[in-house]
Amino acid sequence: MSTAPENQVDELATLREEIETLRQNLVDKNRQLQDLQAAQRATAAANNGANNGVPANFSTPHVNDLTKDEIERYSRQLILPGFGVTAQTKLRNSSFLIVGMGGLGCPSSQYLVAAGSGRIGLVDYDLVDRSNLHRQTLHTECTIGLPKVESAKSALLQINPNCEIITYKTLLNSGNALEIIKQYDVILDCTDNVVTRYMLNDACVLQHKPLVSGSALQFDGQLTVYHYGEICPCYRCLFPVPPPPQAVTNCGDGGVMGAITGVIGSMQALEAIKVATGVGETLAGRLLIFDGANGIFRNIKLRGRRSDCKVCSTNPMITQLIDYEFFCSMHASDDNQALQLLSPEERIDVRQYIDMRSEPHLLIDVRPPNEFEICRLPSSVNMPLKDVLDNKFVEEFQNELDDKKLPIILVCRRGNDSQIAAQHMCNKYPSHTIRDIVGGLYAWHYQIDNEFPIY
Numbered sequence: 412m413s414t415a416p417e418n419q420v421d422e423l424a425t426l427r428e429e430i431e432t433l434r435q436n437l438v439d440k441n442r443q444l445q446d447l448q449a450a451q452r453a454t455a456a457a458n459n460g461a462n463n464g465v466p467a468n469f470s471t472p473h474v475n476d477l478t479k480d481e482i483e484r485y486s487r488q489l490i491l492p493g494f495g496v497t498a499q500t501k502l503r504n505s506s507f508l509i510v511g512m513g514g515l516g517c518p519s520s521q522y523l524v525a526a527g528s529g530r531i532g533l534v535d536y537d538l539v540d541r542s543n544l545h546r547q548t549l550h551t552e553c554t555i556g557l558p559k560v561e562s563a564k565s566a567l568l569q570i571n572p573n574c575e576i577i578t579y580k581t582l583l584n585s586g587n588a589l590e591i592i593k594q595y596d597v598i599l600d601c602t603d604n605v606v607t608r609y610m611l612n613d614a615c616v617l618q619h620k621p622l623v624s625g626s627a628l629q630f631d632g633q634l635t636v637y638h639y640g641e642i643c644p645c646y647r648c649l650f651p652v653p654p655p656p657q658a659v660t661n662c663g664d665g666g667v668m669g670a671i672t673g674v675i676g677s678m679q680a681l682e683a684i685k686v687a688t689g690v691g692e693t694l695a696g697r698l699l700i701f702d703g704a705n706g707i708f709r710n711i712k713l714r715g716r717r718s719d720c721k722v723c724s725t726n727p728m729i730t731q732l733i734d735y736e737f738f739c740s741m742h743a744s745d746d747n748q749a750l751q752l753l754s755p756e757e758r759i760d761v762r763q764y765i766d767m768r769s770e771p772h773l774l775i776d777v778r779p780p781n782e783f784e785i786c787r788l789p790s791s792v793n794m795p796l797k798d799v800l801d802n803k804f805v806e807e808f809q810n811e812l813d814d815k816k817l818p819i820i821l822v823c824r825r826g827n828d829s830q831i832a833a834q835h836m837c838n839k840y841p842s843h844t845i846r847d848i849v850g851g852l853y854a855w856h857y858q859i860d861n862e863f864p865i866y
């Protein structure tokens with residue numbers, strides 16, 4: 412006999428509660444583990460030099476200042492020709508600031524911590540989300556909802572408890588960047604937005620810090636080291652003017668293959684290690700381009716420092732941090748990115764759409780076909796935005812458009828593209844009722860049905 416629907420609902424709720432309690436337990440246990448490990452390290456440090464019952468003349472002195480644990484832990488790195496104790500010790504005396512604990516920050520911090528870096532700062536304002544887990548490999552099912560910096564710190568200390576890890580759960584901006592950056596030797600840009608790229612670049616130039624910069628989108632990645640050495644350009648030398656906001660795509664909109672961020676993030680760690688130890692040739696003055704779809708690495712030579720660069724030239728115009736959101740006409744965080752193209756009366760919200768669903772209407776989903784395939788509202792038809800803008804709807808929906816009373820509703824993922832489509836269609840058919848749904852499928856998930864998937 413099958414369970415009654417209301418029992419299933421109760422059972423589901425109980426299971427969810429139990430999972431939540433277990434998750435919270437795991438987080439608490441992880442914290443306890445970290446505290447115990449810290450106490451253990453403190454005791455070991457206090458006992459350092461004590462002979463633990465072994466006669467004094469039998470205790471072995473540390474070789475070249477590396478402890479027994481360090482020699483064992485880094486043995487495969489220590490025996491590398493050209494690396495050795497000197498580089499290992501330099502690494503231990505170095506500090507790295509990783510800005511962004513997402514797709515790039517996770518692998519780069521993982522390798523820097525595992526390799527024996529002395530001190531690592533982690534900066535991120537965001538919380539772990541389930542959609543992060545396919546690429547942000549330090550975060551897990553158990554740390555969903557926790558600050559990314561805390562989730563990462565706990566995972567990193569499991570790898571190497573000897574590394575000092577400092578967390579900053581904050582948006583790095585003009586107000587706090589210089590103060591934080593000055594405490595570290597090498598800075599890694601693992602963020603995903605143009606505003607932070609310019610801000611970090613200028614802050615690193617002002618503080619004379621090398622900047623290891625990575626980016627990953629879809630199947631592609633890029634990597635270089637800015638402002639390192641005499642002639643190496645800064646980000647502004649290459650891009651004096653920010654791109655127009657509509658030309659910028661992030662992972663949330665364009666998608667990204669997790670392994671691409673793994674490749675670029677690991678290489679950022681490698682570049683940072685080379686900068687800190689002086690071993691090997693860094694990518695300063697060169698840009699590494701990774702075409703993951705075709706398995707091709709390219710290395711292109713970059714121009715030298717720009718003599719009229721606003722920040723790194725001998726007579727810079729920028730001598731302190733500016734308002735980068737204003738400079739780029741964009742936001743640094745994912746918040747408040749909603750486009751305001753149409754007035755409220757030209758739009759409907761999800762509840763209004765629910766009310767009109769029983770009446771005849773045409774619901775057009777303007778997302779790309781691969782996203783439409785992931786999930787869709789019942790009875791919606793797909794016409795991607797670019798086809799709407801090419802007027803393909805004129806032919807495709809000729810009958811519906813002939814019926815002037817039939818409302819046409821446009822929907823997309825978050826309610827931005829649907830506004831562009833609605834505005835375009837309204838210009839062509841001004842007497843027709845054409846509306847878009849505020850907040851799109853996200854609003855549907857949050858306000859109507861949280862079983863409806865979001866991505």
Ligand SMILES: Nc1ncnc2c1ncn2[C@@H]1O[C@H](COP(=O)(O)OP(=O)(O)OP(=O)(O)O)[C@@H](O)[C@H]1O
Pocket residue numbers: 510511512513514515534535536537542543547559581582583584601602603604607661662663664743744745
């Ligand atoms: N100025 C900043 N200060 C602190 N953290 C930042 C800043 N700008 C971006 N970040 C962080 O950088 C990380 C970039 O990660 P990633 O590119 O993998 O994207 P995401 O924001 O986690 O995910 P998605 O774009 O899929 O929603 C994010 O965790 C974001 O919070």
Ligand SMILES: [Zn+2]
Pocket residue numbers: 644645646647648649716717720721722723724
């Ligand atoms: Zn410059």
